[in-house]
Amino acid sequence: MNSSGMSRNPQVPSLLRRISFSFLLGFALFVLGAGLQGVLQQRGVTRSNAYVDDLVLGVLAGLLVFAYEHRRSRELRQKLAVISAMNHHVRNALQTISYVPYTEQAKQMLLIQQSVNRIQWALSEILPGEGRETRNFPSTIPIPKNTIETERQTGTSGKA
Numbered sequence: 001m002n003s004s005g006m007s008r009n010p011q012v013p014s015l016l017r018r019i020s021f022s023f024l025l026g027f028a029l030f031v032l033g034a035g036l037q038g039v040l041q042q043r044g045v046t047r048s049n050a051y052v053d054d055l056v057l058g059v060l061a062g063l064l065v066f067a068y069e070h071r072r073s074r075e076l077r078q079k080l081a082v083i084s085a086m087n088h089h090v091r092n093a094l095q096t097i098s099y100v101p102y103t104e105q106a107k108q109m110l111l112i113q114q115s116v117n118r119i120q121w122a123l124s125e126i127l128p129g130e131g132r133e134t135r136n137f138p139s140t141i142p143i144p145k146n147t148i149e150t151e152r153q154t155g156t157s158g159k160a
Helices: 015-042 047-098 105-125 145-154
Strands: none
Touching: 015 047, 047 105
């Protein structure tokens, strides 16, 4: 899912570049229209048939706008898919954390650490971006065996 359009610091074209591209595109359409009109006049097409020139130029402009909008739509769908995946993973991890008070005390830190690892994984793997933090959390927190055995024998579960 790594795409240059979805990085944490997206590269937005400058205003000057966007204006230059727009004027260049407009000028190209003008040259194309003028050339088409010259060809039609050379062949002796009357003014009433010169509407063909306008029709061709309109179709070309429409195709250009369609291609641009299609690209924007595809990028938007990709971004929405990333947001949906992040929402899924983070909500699942937070749900686990929200149920921690109802689990045995020995398992609480383990469940929290696993949820934090899940969120960290989602942030580094699902969200693309340059300069990712390569911070690895330990997969589990060591829990002394005697703590688990003591809780089972005494029947305590960490609930107050």
